[in-house]
Amino acid sequence: MTAGISPNALRPAGVEVWWARLGAARDAFVEDLDPVERGRLAAYLRDEDKARFLLGVTITRRVLGARFSLLPARVGLDRTCSECGKPHGKVRADGVELSVTHSGEFVGVAFSDRPVGLDVEKVDPGIDVDGVARVALTVEEARELERHDGIAKARVFTAYWTRKEAVLKATGEGLRGELRGPVPAGIQVQELEVGADHRAALAVVSGELPVVRVEDATHLLS
Ligand SMILES: CC(C)(COP(=O)(O)OP(=O)(O)OC[C@H]1O[C@@H](n2cnc3c(N)ncnc32)[C@H](O)[C@@H]1OP(=O)(O)O)[C@@H](O)C(=O)NCCC(=O)NCCS
Ligand SMILES: [Zn+2]
Incomplete structure (x- = not known):
């Protein structure tokens, strides 16, 4: 092995992505939440937002509980905002x-040995694509977008948007980061298939393409 390079850096990154549908949320999942998470849950006004948050927490706790042989409620999670x-x-x-993401019908959680960012967005047919494109897309992306119309255009824009958010979520910068530049070196980004109404992307801080396994959380949550 080369001195100074961690063994991790010599293997492709491994990523597990777990997806759930909004309808999989159950009140009983609240039992595994810690007091801070219960506070977050209570603060959401809309039932849909409660369900999305609850599913993100539950997938995270159940997958890590299984991996580390802990009860889901005993998994230690920290959400402290760096700002x-x-x-x-x-x-x-x-x-x-x-990395946790939720939008529309989908909730997803990515688990990896490298910093990872997952983003899903419901395609909004009414979005002002041209307005947002001016501030969020590169010249090449804007040109490609012009080849499309209507819902197809909204889908292409949303695909670009999720790729950018996934990158910013992998680095932890969030939306304060640069949206219009190219993907920084050392980050791998790919689209994930989630049907016609949503777009999703995965970014991993890694020099080479990650090995990605996609899992349906239905059994995990039943
Ligand atoms: C993080 C961010 C990219 C999320 O994008 P979004 O499309 O609205 O929402 P998503 O559902 O895809 O992601 C939400 C999840 O991102 C995660 N998250 C929050 N902040 C994050 C960050 N800076 N980087 C990566 N992930 C973050 C959380 O897990 C959150 O889910 P949860 O609260 O249910 O656990 C966006 O909200 C953002 O940029 N926020 C940070 C802005 C900021 O500077 N905040 C400081 C406030 S003091
Ligand atoms: Zn904050």
Whole structure:
């Protein structure tokens, strides 16, 4: 092995992506939440937002519980925001890199040995694509977008958008990061298939393409 390079850097990154549908949420899942998570849950006004948050937490706790032989409620999660200290930041746990996303019908959680970002967005047919494109897309992306119309255009834009968000979520920068530049070196981004109404992307901080396994969370949640 080359001196100074960690064994991790010599293997392709491994990523597990777990998807659930909004309808999989159950009230009983609240039992495994810690007090901070219960506070977050209670603060959401809309039932759909409660369900999305609850599913993200439950998938995270159940997958890590199985992996580390712990009860889901005993998995230690930290959501401290690096900006303000409130518990609304990127989820962290010992020994694994994580990313949570939710939009429309989907909730997803990515688990990896490298920093990872997952983003899903419901395609909004009414979105002002041209307005957002001016601030968010590269010249090449804007040119490609012009080849499309209507819902197809909204889909192409949303695909670009999720790729950018996935990158910013992998680096932990969030939307304060640069949206219009090219993908930084050392980050692998790919689209994930989630049907016609949504777009999703995965970014991993890695020099080579990751090995990605996609899992349906239905059994995990039943
Ligand atoms: C993080 C962010 C990219 C999320 O995008 P979104 O499309 O609205 O929502 P998603 O459902 O895809 O992602 C939400 C998840 O991202 C995670 N997250 C929060 N902040 C994050 C960050 N800075 N980097 C990576 N992930 C983050 C959380 O796990 C959150 O889910 P949860 O609260 O249910 O656990 C966006 O909200 C953002 O940029 N936020 C940070 C802005 C900021 O600077 N905040 C400081 C506030 S003091
Ligand atoms: Zn904050």
